[in-house]
Amino acid sequence: MTLSGGSFDSIKIENGADYQSLLAAGYAYQKQDGAWVKLSEMNENTAVTVVECSHPDDPSGGNVCPYCGYAAEVTKTDGSISYHRTADEAIAAAGGGTVKLLANAGEITISSPLKLDLNGKTAAKLTVTGDVTLASLLPEGYAFKSGSTWISDLSGTELTNVSMAKIPIKNMNYPTEMSMTYGGAGTLLVKVEKETGTGAVSFQWYKVEDGKAQQLAARQQRINLIFLRKSCPQAGTPSDFPPLATVTRR
Numbered sequence: 001m002t003l004s005g006g007s008f009d010s011i012k013i014e015n016g017a018d019y020q021s022l023l024a025a026g027y028a029y030q031k032q033d034g035a036w037v038k039l040s041e042m043n044e045n046t047a048v049t050v051v052e053c054s055h056p057d058d059p060s061g062g063n064v065c066p067y068c069g070y071a072a073e074v075t076k077t078d079g080s081i082s083y084h085r086t087a088d089e090a091i092a093a094a095g096g097g098t099v100k101l102l103a104n105a106g107e108i109t110i111s112s113p114l115k116l117d118l119n120g121k122t123a124a125k126l127t128v129t130g131d132v133t134l135a136s137l138l139p140e141g142y143a144f145k146s147g148s149t150w151i152s153d154l155s156g157t158e159l160t161n162v163s164m165a166k167i168p169i170k171n172m173n174y175p176t177e178m179s180m181t182y183g184g185a186g187t188l189l190v191k192v193e194k195e196t197g198t199g200a201v202s203f204q205w206y207k208v209e210d211g212k213a214q215q216l217a218a219r220q221q222r223i224n225l226i227f228l229r230k231s232c233p234q235a236g237t238p239s240d241f242p243p244l245a246t247v248t249r250r
């Protein structure tokens, strides 16, 4: 018998059974006042309702959610969902689908393609091997953070203290064609589309020359440019010129 709903004044278990094994995977016990009940604290004197677990942040469970007892949820490409006691088991079962953490994880290694949803949790260390890249793990619109630092360089194979968050800037663009002649001047205005709730965006401009970036004093959304021929004497069309400025998020 597994429970996936219902309210109970008292649940008694016989020897050999435990409170987690009574639950359908991904479900948890909740008190009448809405408080989640840890599996380790569940007993026959607790009146509960069985509901789908929301896996609230709680490091007391170690690498599993203390309320449902699972470490990760897998959604396969055919839409089927399974729950796993360790992140490693979930990664092995992913089959190209999505692995979603339900609790903070220790060290995880990914060696075959899948999408990773860290779901607000943190992995102590994330390693990719073989053909898998860090970038390939990210769901659309998300980026990695290490501690509180956004990770923009995804060329490595390892991140520590890693979490994932929605990129606050949806898109950023500037005109790719400008009617500037060489030696002429113009103003570049960057258009920014932000996620709802994102605060002010700050700008930092860089001059890139011979592959080296030089930070400029300009901090505005617009920048004045002068096209100089001398840095690229061989170039015949504007598209042959390297960008004079790039934008990074701070």
Ligand SMILES: [Zn+2]
Residues within 6 Å of the ligand: 026, 028, 053, 054, 055, 056, 065, 066, 067, 068, 069, 070, 102
């Ligand atoms: Zn849970």
